[in-house]
Amino acid sequence: MIKKTDVIVIGAGLSGLTAARKLEELGYSVKVIEARDRVGGRNETHLLADGQVLDLGGQWIGPTQTKMYELCKELKLELFPTHNEGKVILYDHGKKSLMGSKNGALPKLNVFILLGLGLIIKKIEKRVDQIDLDAPWKHPKAKVWDSETLESWVRKNTKLKKVRAYFNIVSEVVFSTEASDISFLHFLFYVKSGSGMDNLLNIDEGAQKERVVGGTQQISIRLSELLKNEVILESPVTRIEQSENGVKVFSKEQFWQAKKVIVTLPPTLAGRITYAPPLPGMRDQLTQRIPAGSVIKIQIIYKTPFWRKKGLTGQAVSFTGPLKIVMDNSLPNDSRGVLVMFMEGNDGREASEWTLEKRTQKAIGCLVKYFGDEAKDYLDYIERNWCDEEFTRGGYGGHFTPGVWSGFGKYLRKPIQHIHWAGAETATVWNGYMEGAVRSGERVATEVSETLKDS
């Protein structure tokens, strides 16, 4: 049966649901089509046996993410602070040292290394200031910076091995990929988009400041409940046809018709849909070049947050894998302790080949090194390998490889006749984050509404 509507939104993540809601508010009829049997996309809540929940995907929000704060307030979702009291463990090839957890705390590294690090950060910040978030490719040096990776630029600018290693950790923590995978121009863009390096990396007054009580998937669940039409689940879109009259969107079993369609999938997946007529070559080449990072998010539950008694935050940063970053992810009003950790980039790729048992052993092995023998005595191990997810294929999001911004950047948001693009990867502000997803949904709704008004 043919179902007609003004706009079809593909994907019921934060971007798609935000777009759908805004378009409905503007008076348009909207259908949201989702591949999975749930809404939320990269926000997924894991239910524990006692009803408590943990986030398997995106979870933290922080300052300057104004849309997320507004949304949580409007949807009556409470927030709670990320635990950040005590010392942070720095693990450097078998040597353990402690550092403060508050902004500006310095790691116990050799003074030359600290000076070298400060110098590089200053150089980066100077370049970050000059980036135009709407069009990074317009900077006079865009092509030069885009021909480098983060790794090659840092290598050129410092001989200090520790500083080079630090930026690889930054890359893994922020992009789930190696510094040698991402364009230096993309790194500059991303830092600006996320309000600066401190904001990206910090807990207090940073992107990891707070969490949503009950988990972030609730945002999407509540948004979907506000829509006039139920989200159509379990319907992976395989084909989009367009003509002067509008679009036809096909899943395996059905098709729908509309005046406009909004595609909110991560770029790689957007490129896997068949388009008729085929998309312009440059749009396809763009989606060929924005791969997702490799990330396995692991959470280990303990009877108590035993690290806190020892004056530790539960945070560990390590120069060696497979766990380079660990944080306290305990739940509010709960006596248990939860540690969250990520196997990312090359570590995540290698760990994807291991059995669950081996990943568990490796994770526990790292935690014992960081926090002592008590780490052996865990209650539960929960993991999500986002690379295995058919409708995400990696995380946290797509990163731009060298040459993409300067060669193809202008095609990122450019509509193609009746097809419009959204998703966290299309955002100018907080690109790659939940905030960026929401902002991209609002942007695309306005864009589509303008074209519908004109038609």
Ligand SMILES: Cc1cc2nc3c(=O)[nH]c(=O)nc-3n(C[C@H](O)[C@H](O)[C@H](O)COP(=O)(O)OP(=O)(O)OC[C@H]3O[C@@H](n4cnc5c(N)ncnc54)[C@H](O)[C@@H]3O)c2cc1C
């Ligand atoms: C492990 C991990 C940790 C993260 N941590 C944070 C964090 O702490 N803070 C933060 O702000 N962000 C975080 N992020 C990123 C954040 O989750 C995403 O930026 C955001 O959720 C993306 O929303 P979106 O709507 O753009 O995309 P998605 O959530 O990916 O939505 C796209 C939707 O399209 C659907 N879809 C795919 N293919 C098809 C198809 N063919 N047909 C129909 N539907 C389809 C998908 O199922 C999905 O529901 C994290 C992500 C991951 C993976």
